[in-house]
Amino acid sequence: MRIISSVTAMQREARRWQRSGQAVALVPTMGYLHAGHASLMERARKLVGKNGSVVVSIYVNPAQFGPKEDFSKYPRDLARDVKLCRAADVDVLFTPADKEIYPADFCTYVQEEKLSRGMEGASRPAHFRGVTTIVAKLFNLVLPTIAVFGAKDFQQAAVVRRMVHDLNFPIKIAVAPTLREPDGLAMSSRNKYLTPVQREQSVVLWQAIKHAQKAVTRQALAAARLKDEIAQIVAEKPEARLDYVEFFDPGTLRPVPSVSRGTHMALAVFVGKTRLIDNALL
Amino acid sequence: MRIISSVTAMQREARRWQRSGQAVALVPTMGYLHAGHASLMERARKLVGKNGSVVVSIYVNPAQFGPKEDFSKYPRDLARDVKLCRAADVDVLFTPADKEIYPADFCTYVQEEKLSRGMEGASRPAHFRGVTTIVAKLFNLVLPTIAVFGAKDFQQAAVVRRMVHDLNFPIKIAVAPTLREPDGLAMSSRNKYLTPVQREQSVVLWQAIKHAQKAVTRQALAAARLKDEIAQIVAEKPEARLDYVEFFDPGTLRPVPSVSRGTHMALAVFVGKTRLIDNALL
Numbered sequence: 001m002r003i004i005s006s007v008t009a010m011q012r013e014a015r016r017w018q019r020s021g022q023a024v025a026l027v028p029t030m031g032y033l034h035a036g037h038a039s040l041m042e043r044a045r046k047l048v049g050k051n052g053s054v055v056v057s058i059y060v061n062p063a064q065f066g067p068k069e070d071f072s073k074y075p076r077d078l079a080r081d082v083k084l085c086r087a088a089d090v091d092v093l094f095t096p097a098d099k100e101i102y103p104a105d106f107c108t109y110v111q112e113e114k115l116s117r118g119m120e121g122a123s124r125p126a127h128f129r130g131v132t133t134i135v136a137k138l139f140n141l142v143l144p145t146i147a148v149f150g151a152k153d154f155q156q157a158a159v160v161r162r163m164v165h166d167l168n169f170p171i172k173i174a175v176a177p178t179l180r181e182p183d184g185l186a187m188s189s190r191n192k193y194l195t196p197v198q199r200e201q202s203v204v205l206w207q208a209i210k211h212a213q214k215a216v217t218r219q220a221l222a223a224a225r226l227k228d229e230i231a232q233i234v235a236e237k238p239e240a241r242l243d244y245v246e247f248f249d250p251g252t253l254r255p256v257p258s259v260s261r262g263t264h265m266a267l268a269v270f271v272g273k274t275r276l277i278d279n280a281l282l
Numbered sequence: 283m284r285i286i287s288s289v290t291a292m293q294r295e296a297r298r299w300q301r302s303g304q305a306v307a308l309v310p311t312m313g314y315l316h317a318g319h320a321s322l323m324e325r326a327r328k329l330v331g332k333n334g335s336v337v338v339s340i341y342v343n344p345a346q347f348g349p350k351e352d353f354s355k356y357p358r359d360l361a362r363d364v365k366l367c368r369a370a371d372v373d374v375l376f377t378p379a380d381k382e383i384y385p386a387d388f389c390t391y392v393q394e395e396k397l398s399r400g401m402e403g404a405s406r407p408a409h410f411r412g413v414t415t416i417v418a419k420l421f422n423l424v425l426p427t428i429a430v431f432g433a434k435d436f437q438q439a440a441v442v443r444r445m446v447h448d449l450n451f452p453i454k455i456a457v458a459p460t461l462r463e464p465d466g467l468a469m470s471s472r473n474k475y476l477t478p479v480q481r482e483q484s485v486v487l488w489q490a491i492k493h494a495q496k497a498v499t500r501q502a503l504a505a506a507r508l509k510d511e512i513a514q515i516v517a518e519k520p521e522a523r524l525d526y527v528e529f530f531d532p533g534t535l536r537p538v539p540s541v542s543r544g545t546h547m548a549l550a551v552f553v554g555k556t557r558l559i560d561n562a563l564l
Contacts, residue, residue, distance in 0.1 A: 011452055019303045107396040108414070108448035114389040132390070133449075140450040166390035167415075168422040170293055 001086050003093045007100045007141060013092065014143040023052035026144035028135060031058035032075040032189035033084045036179040040148045041088035043176040047146050055142050056085050057094040059101065063109075064130030075192050094142065101137065110136045110167070112159045115253045119246050119266055120155050120277070131156055132163045139169055147171055152178040152186050154266055154279040158253055178278075180206070186278045193274040201237040202271045205278040208233050208245065212265050216282045220260035223247045234269055243268035243275065250281060283368050285375045289382040289423060295374065296425040305334035308426035310417060313340035314357040315366045318432055318461040318469035323370035325458040326430045337424050338367050339376040341383065345391075346412030357474050376424065383419065392418045392449070394441045397535045401528050401548055402437050402559070413438055414445045421451055429453055434460040434468050436548055436561040440535060460560070462488070468560045475556040483519040484553045487560040490515050490527065494547050498564045502542035505529040516551055525550035525557065532563060 004010045017024050025044035029037055037056075044054045058081055065071035078095065085093045109129050116128035139147070149157040157175045164171055179187045184206030185199075194202055208230045215221055215229075227245050234242040248255050250264035259265075259282065266279035286292045299306050307326035311319055319338075326336045340363055347353035360377065367375045391411050398410035421429070431439040439457045446453055461469045466488030467481075476484055490512045497503055497511075509527050516524040530537045532546040541547075541564065548561035 007450065011450065015452060018300055021301045105396070106448050108392065108394045108445045110390065110392050110418075110449070112390045114387070136392075137448075137450050140452060143452065163390045166388050166419075167392070168289065168293065168419050170297060170422060170425065 001082075001090050001093060003082065003095060005095045005097060007096055010092075010094050010096070010141050011143075014141065017053055018143050023048035023146065024142065024144045025052065025054050026138060026142045026147045027054070027056045028138050028147065028149070029056060029058055030060045030074065030189065031081050032077055032192070033058075033081045034179075034187050034189065036150055036152065036187035038084060038088050039179055040150055040176050041085070041090055043174060044146070044148045045089055047148070047174060053091040054089070055092045055094055055144065056088075056090050057096070057138055057142065059094075059096055059134065059138075061101075061130055061134040062098070063102070063133055064127050066124055066126065069124070070190075070193075075189055094138075096141075101134070109133045110163060112163050112166070115155065115162050116159045118155075118248075118253060118255070119244060120268070123243055123268060128156070128159050132159060135160055136163065136167070136169075139171055144171055146174055148174045148176055150178065151175050152188065152278065154250075154264070155253065158250075184210070186276075188276065190274055190276065194271060198239045198272045198274065201239045202269075202276060204234050204237045204240050204271075205267060205269050205276055208267055208269075209265060209278060209280045212247075212259070213280065213282050216260055216263070220258050223255065223257055223259050226259050230267065237271075239271050241270040243270055247282075283364075283372050283375060285364065285377060287377045287379060289378055292374075292376050292378070292423050293425075296423065299335055300425050305330035305428065306424065306426045307334065307336050308420060308424045308429045309336070309338045310420050310429065310431070311338060311340055312342045312356065312471065313363050314359055314471035314474070315340075315363045316461075316469050316471065318434065320366060320370050321461055322430045322432055322458050323367070323372055325456060326428075327371055329428050329430070329456060335373040336371070337374045337376055337426065338370075338372050339378070339420055339424065341376075341378055341416065341420075343383075343412055343416040344380070345384070345415055346409050348406055348408065351406070352472075352475075357471055376420075378423075383416070391415045392445060394445050394448070397437065397444050398441045400437075400530075400535060400537070401526060402550070405525055405550060410438070410441050414441060417442055418445065418449070418451075421453055426453055428456055430456045430458055432460065433457050434470065434560065436532075436546070437535065440532075466492070468558075470558065472556055472558065476553060480521045480554045480556065483521045484551075484558060486516050486519045486522050486553075487549060487551050487558055490549055490551075491547060491560060491562045494529075494541070495562065495564050498542055498545070502540050505537065505539055505541050508541050512549065519553075521554050523552040525552055529564075 025048045110132040245267040247259045307330045392414040527549040529541045
């Protein structure tokens with residue numbers, strides 16, 4: 001595995017791959033990798049085959065964090081990440097520097113204006129503008145034929161797909177399933193922030209999803225009612241505070257008034273100061 | 283010369299070129315081509331050589347017109363354009379349809395936020411957002427190694443260059459000089475709108491540039507004073523109305539208080555209802 005940190009060197013290598021006509025899969029990450037990321041790398045390898053190249057990028061993208069969010073304390077451990085990528089048969093680990101990604105005069109942004117409005121976009125203004133901008137940059141630097149995203153960030157995957165479609169990037173988007181801890185908590189680098197008590201109470205996101213899944217097997221239900229029930233479930237955990245829960249059409253991300261099978265559910269919960277998200281098709 | 287109007291067919295051909303490693307030059311236009319465009323095509327051919335491919339795109343991009351501007355009456359004459367492209371040794375004429383470029387659910391835009399603010403950006407809000415968005419799309423559809431723009435749209439070329447740099451498009455930008463009519467009027471598809479009287483008075487843009495060029499050969503001058511003089515020159519033509527005249531650093535596009543050699547000048551003038559622009563290095 002090679003580690004490339006220069007933007008120019010990465011693009012040079014990418015153009016070499018391009019001329020050779022080989023498949024290239026990109027797994028964009030913010031590092032502090034876990035088994036969920038490893039499963040994306042595994043998917044990437046399957047998609048491009050032995051002769052293809054798998055690139056993992058690690059970049060904690062300041063543009064997708066709000067001013068009061070956890071950018072500066074976001075966990076970083078490159079040595080550990082390198083080991084995980086090596087074990088996952090990655091060809092290139094791309095670790096660009098802030099100065100190269102956002103030089104002082106940087107001023108061009110990519111913005112998706114529909115799917116990015118609700119949920120994460122409503123709670124985190126400018127978040128998706130940061131996501132689409134960095135992803136567009138990474139696409140142009142790595143020139144992948146396919147990019148793999150995790151289903152835990154469901155809205156992010158939908159926004160990126162839309163960007164690729166609207167701006168005609170010649171790239172396919174694959175979305176790989178969320179990996180979970182034994183108690184159901186979705187794997188996330190941010191789980192590291194949790195105290196043992198908070199960690200225990202974090203299972204509430206999964207409990208909320210399970211509750212909704214069970215409820216809709218019997219009958220369609222008013223979204224407002226289900227939201228109330230979920231708010232109560234979350235309120236039972238002293239460390240937890242519901243940010244939002246939404247029921248929506250998985251294609252358009254439009255909220256639906258009545259929840260039934262095929263409706264998608266997403267929620268964000270603060271556990272202590274840590275903001276966790278999860279989602280599932282009901 | 284092939285004419286390709288399907289987005290999918292264009293991208294398929296582009297990927298074929300990409301794998302063959304050949305140079306590809308794109309000349310993006312809005313059609314109704316004139317000798318100025320032909321000179322861009324000539325430059326494109328020189329840049330890619332005999333074995334490279336030259337693509338001319340013709341697309342009147344609604345996203346870069348304001349609601350009260352001339353989108354619907356913008357001149358179109360494909361048969362004439364085809365002849366000009368054939369004569370200019372173009373390989374592919376790309377003429378995509380509105381429905382494919384902006385499907386009903388289109389919602390992703392590229393925006394440059396510094397160089398696009400003044401001058402054309404101030405007079406035509408959302409213009410450059412439309413320009414950067416369509417250019418990003420054309421780049422992803424044609425996958426050129428180089429793209430050629432005309433110097434008449436000086437600010438546009440600067441904004442596109444900045445977008446390419448910021449978003450890391452693996453594409454070089456070439457800018458070819460403005461072609462002029464014998465009396466100095468910059469060639470433009472919009473000159474067609476002018477009545478004979480307006481056409482005669484349109485020379486005022488070139489007269490204004492000549493005035494400034496002569497003035498700065500003697501000494502540096504206050505921008506405010508030169509602007510007044512140019513306003514007077516324009517006011518002498520009954521059909522002409524000055525939209526703006528600006529003196530600025532050609533690298534940053536920042537207005538300068540004192541004008542000297544090396545300062546760049548740009549102006550926009552309404553002649554009747556037709557808005558004409560021009561610019562030059564002093």
